[in-house]
Amino acid sequence: MEIAGIFVYLYEQLAATGLPQVWVDLIALVVAGVIVFGFLAVVALILVLWERKVSAQIQQRLGPWYTGWHGWRQTIADAVKLLQKEDITPVTADRPVFFWAPVIAFTACFAVYVCIPFGKDLIVSDLNIGILFILAITTFTVISLLMAGWGSNNKYALLGGMRSAAQVVSYEVPMVVAVLAVIVFAGSLSMVDIVESQAMIYQWYIFRLPFGPIAFIIYIIAATAETNRTPFDIPEAEQELVAGFNVEYSGMKFAMFFLAEFVNMFTVSAIGATLFLGGWQGPFLPSWVWFLIKTFGLVFVFMWFRWTYPRLRVDQLMEFSWKFLLPLAFANLILAGWMKYSGWFNW
Amino acid sequence: MTEGLRTEEFQVNMGPHHPSTHGVCRFILTMDGEVIISAEPVIGYLHRALEKICENRTYVQCIPVMDRFEYCTSMSCNQVFALATEKLAGMEVSERAEYLRVIMLELNRIASHLIWYGTTALDLGALTPFLWAFREREDVLDLFEMTCGQRLTYNYIRIGGVARDIPPEFIPKCMEFLDKFDAKVDDYEAILTENPIFVARNKDIGVLTPEMAVAYGVSGPSLRASGVRHDLRKDDPYSIYDRFKFNIPVRHNGDCLDRYYIRIQEMRESAKIVRQAIEQMPKEGDVTKRISANFKPPKGEVYSRIENSRGEMGVYVQSTGDTKKPLRVKMRGGSYNQLQVMPELVKGHKIADVVAIMASLDIIMPEVDR
Numbered sequence A: 001m002e003i004a005g006i007f008v009y010l011y012e013q014l015a016a017t018g019l020p021q022v023w024v025d026l027i028a029l030v031v032a033g034v035i036v037f038g039f040l041a042v043v044a045l046i047l048v049l050w051e052r053k054v055s056a057q058i059q060q061r062l063g064p065w066y067t068g069w070h071g072w073r074q075t076i077a078d079a080v081k082l083l084q085k086e087d088i089t090p091v092t093a094d095r096p097v098f099f100w101a102p103v104i105a106f107t108a109c110f111a112v113y114v115c116i117p118f119g120k121d122l123i124v125s126d127l128n129i130g131i132l133f134i135l136a137i138t139t140f141t142v143i144s145l146l147m148a149g150w151g152s153n154n155k156y157a158l159l160g161g162m163r164s165a166a167q168v169v170s171y172e173v174p175m176v177v178a179v180l181a182v183i184v185f186a187g188s189l190s191m192v193d194i195v196e197s198q199a200m201i202y203q204w205y206i207f208r209l210p211f212g213p214i215a216f217i218i219y220i221i222a223a224t225a226e227t228n229r230t231p232f233d234i235p236e237a238e239q240e241l242v243a244g245f246n247v248e249y250s251g252m253k254f255a256m257f258f259l260a261e262f263v264n265m266f267t268v269s270a271i272g273a274t275l276f277l278g279g280w281q282g283p284f285l286p287s288w289v290w291f292l293i294k295t296f297g298l299v300f301v302f303m304w305f306r307w308t309y310p311r312l313r314v315d316q317l318m319e320f321s322w323k324f325l326l327p328l329a330f331a332n333l334i335l336a337g338w339m340k341y342s343g344w345f346n347w
Numbered sequence B: 001m002t003e004g005l006r007t008e009e010f011q012v013n014m015g016p017h018h019p020s021t022h023g024v025c026r027f028i029l030t031m032d033g034e035v036i037i038s039a040e041p042v043i044g045y046l047h048r049a050l051e052k053i054c055e056n057r058t059y060v061q062c063i064p065v066m067d068r069f070e071y072c073t074s075m076s077c078n079q080v081f082a083l084a085t086e087k088l089a090g091m092e093v094s095e096r097a098e099y100l101r102v103i104m105l106e107l108n109r110i111a112s113h114l115i116w117y118g119t120t121a122l123d124l125g126a127l128t129p130f131l132w133a134f135r136e137r138e139d140v141l142d143l144f145e146m147t148c149g150q151r152l153t154y155n156y157i158r159i160g161g162v163a164r165d166i167p168p169e170f171i172p173k174c175m176e177f178l179d180k181f182d183a184k185v186d187d188y189e190a191i192l193t194e195n196p197i198f199v200a201r202n203k204d205i206g207v208l209t210p211e212m213a214v215a216y217g218v219s220g221p222s223l224r225a226s227g228v229r230h231d232l233r234k235d236d237p238y239s240i241y242d243r244f245k246f247n248i249p250v251r252h253n254g255d256c257l258d259r260y261y262i263r264i265q266e267m268r269e270s271a272k273i274v275r276q277a278i279e280q281m282p283k284e285g286d287v288t289k290r291i292s293a294n295f296k297p298p299k300g301e302v303y304s305r306i307e308n309s310r311g312e313m314g315v316y317v318q319s320t321g322d323t324k325k326p327l328r329v330k331m332r333g334g335s336y337n338q339l340q341v342m343p344e345l346v347k348g349h350k351i352a353d354v355v356a357i358m359a360s361l362d363i364i365m366p367e368v369d370r
Helices: A004-016 A021-058 A074-084 A095-115 A130-138 A140-151 A155-186 A191-196 A211-226 A251-276 A287-308 A314-342 B050-055 B059-067 B071-089 B095-123 B128-148 B170-193 B196-202 B210-216 B256-280 B334-346 B351-361 B365-369
Strands: B010-014 B026-032 B035-042 B300-308 B311-319 B328-332
Touching (some): A021 A074, A021 A251, A095 A130, A130 A140, A155 A251, A191 A251, A211 A251, A211 A314, B026 B351, B050 B328, B095 B128, B095 B170, B170 B196, B311 B334
């Protein structure tokens, strides 16, 4: 069942009340924002529990078990605990910077969802520069990490913040170039156009040999680095930097970083599903179900990485990005451009 | 452009409460950015004056104190003190007790190496191997528990024998463990040895040359990874180690990866020894020896040493001959020397390598601080 119709109906009802058009649009946007926020909060809660269950399976444990059926209430209990904790600000911290860092992390990861197509016609706003907007907004995370590192006035946090700045900057580049290959082929920056160009399964960009799979792999690697997850979780390498940039954070501020991290993982998976796996396209099931299936599938891949890989060292991470991923991504872009230009592969 | 910039060395205090320093080890790291310029270990946070405590205990009472010397391999600690006392008193140990001792020592070596394996993976950011290793360690601890009721500080190997005979279900359980253990070690290798990231993190990191290793008194697997073939089980056989066929793995690069390989191999070799010991062990026999409350070994001094999972473990005991208590007990643990060589190894490496090197040397703090 498509749910986009419901929103269209509600919008029409609102317009029929006779309010000025500006107010109608404003109310519609606020409602959409609240719905997306609620959806993502629930997703984050599910992901936290799921991550614990996946890790438990890989490590041959049971995971949360005692709080409800298969421990489903565990994340709720954790969230309540974090809400109740005392909010500590170190005396030496730079207070405004320390305060705004989690807020920015939180805001940036939600702003992305303005132009993610959740299903057929199910998008908050179909910007014509959609993917560019997303790539720009996701970079905001690094500012929050730097702020957290600097504002905490703690050596470990500072090192963590510096590392994350270096890391995100170096992985942003191959990621953008890999995504560019898809954009070249789709001929549009709009997320909706990109999805619509992958109507059949052989048109999915992951199956466009040979450039598609390469771009997809580069994207997945760079996205892992973007979300600071193993094997690229260097900014918060707990064995070296205790907890990295969030070492001084507790209570709700920590929860915001934590939530942002999980939403980020969902974000990169959603973008990956949209760009390479045909987004909401799929037979029989409603489009939004397909979108969720593909996105959660990618999320599982990230979790799988995390629980089976050790961590790279910071200089190896840089080398891998600049000396291997980036040249590969550029070669791939040229290949994609040639394939598009020659016109032989436009099935 | 760079003239106006001023870079500054800064100090980072790593430990004593740090997620990867294995207990309460503390380093004062002087760093230039991420690169270590010097590292200064600070020890003593776990000092319990064990040597002094032993001087106020009778010989029999010293055995449980020794348990705390190196709690990952309490069996070895029991054994080394029992050996010293037996040498002093000229005591014989029954055949079956010797075999039981070897079985326990080698199972304990496996358990200790499993801890090392898990924490090494943990220090490098891989969380799963830790729980895999502890899954098998649990089996070993179950075996110990059914034998002596303890899971960490066993107090099992006593002067002149062992505390009590094994229960009848021990042998089948132990064989079951040995049968599956090799496949489990294959699993360990599959998740770490075959992982290119793990190899990249360890290769050519913290190279310990044979000369440096010998000069610093490094022993055990860390020494053998540097190409020095030295294992007390072969070179200075104690107990009945000369009756078993096993290999001593030796590698020649002396880096973290080699130390890793050596320990993985040693786990397999230890399993072989346990298997042989179970096959050769006499089915019957007395394993305990009654020590009188007035036990006084004759005047003399003795140093006994055994090959522990962390190198040479030794104990020096001096007896005056007219008291029930030793006059002096001096303990030697492998970790102390391994910790000593760490500042040399970490120089010029990144902060992330410090934890890799520390994990590969398998330092444990109770043995350093005593």
